[in-house]
Amino acid sequence: MNSLFTPLSWDDTGYILTGVWNTITISVVAIVAGTLLGMIVGFARAESNKTVNFLFGSVLDILRSVPLIIQLILFSTFVGAIGHPMNPFVAGSIVLSLYTMAFMSEVFRGGFESVSKSMQTAARSLGMTYWQTIYHIRFPIGLRAVLPSWMGVALSVIKDSALVSVIGYMELLRTSEQLISRTQQPLEILIGVGLFYFIISYPLSHYGRYLERKMAI
Template identity: 55%
Template sequence: MYQTVSTIQASSLTYYDLEFLLEGLMRTIYISIVSILIGTFFGIIFGYFKSNSGPISNIFLSGFLDILRSVPLIIQFILFYSFMGILEIDISVFWVGAIVLSAYTSAFVTEVVRAGIDSVPQTTRRASRSLGLSYWQDYRYIVFPLGVRTVFPAWISIVLSVIKDSALVSVIGYLELLKTTEELISKTQEALLLLLGVGFFYFIISYPISLYAAHLERKLKI
């Protein structure tokens, strides 16, 4: 009788299970977009300071960003979540995940932006200033258009990485795509089918981004 009950409990996937899975997919997309936008914003600011500030300021900023890049992301999630609990700060698991992912993203975007700014030859920048462009006009009309060609491919790689790394938010209980899949596997015992479905979902998110990025990159080179 026990085996019969177990077989019934390990039921096939239903419409409601698919709906639950799609909700997890939407949460994955949502936290990825929020983290990419915030991380890119701060990465641009940090990248600008790294390119233009003195060596002493760079030591502190580089040290902080190196920690974010070096410590495994899953450990950052657990430590930050535990730290919020110790301080008794009422914060949702979504924002715990978004803050950590944003900081992690900004650490990589910083180096990409710094490299983009530094890739613009100083002779070109001096020529723009000699033509009467102000400091910010130099950035707007010279540094930004030229730097984007260097930054864009690397930034897309970071975006794709963040989308995949968002699965690690499941360790703190956020019901994103991987977490919902784990719960459905426990319910239905359809591990292979569900994991293939999750892989397909990540593919249909990432592949169009890669194609569009390649298209834009070709246009930037024209």
């Protein structure tokens, strides 16, 4: 009699690779979009006055104080309820990007604020316009300073992308979960999945720490 469960075989490679590919896609989308948005919001926050800053801050605070998984479920249910259901990739990308933005904006704000006022005054007194100051002074210096923390956030986004599985996106962890329920071999599959994340994350996190040390001196 055939068993209900079939063991893991090489035929599953394609399925797993789809999961790997989907994890990479959604992480890249979220990191790129989150970085760009975060840069804009971070700059706006570094530039604006207290009241505007407070309003910005409280909205971003919501994104950071509600679990990502709840945000994902809420968003995908919400767009469904108003009659525009989205596919999991789009919904997941939007939520993950906004979530990334919330963290990135703090990182970039810190970076822009670390460029001292006197340096900006100096640039202005050399005859640079406001935008030239931003382009030649504040962006290059501010962005350089945030590289290690940027990497930290980017890495956590790769790891958090696993949660998008909850709204049905077939990323790595979800494919593995489905394989587990078919094969009943949880350990082998999970170790493989863990290795994948580890191989991506470990070198980058060490590079980030190296940069941090190098810049600290």
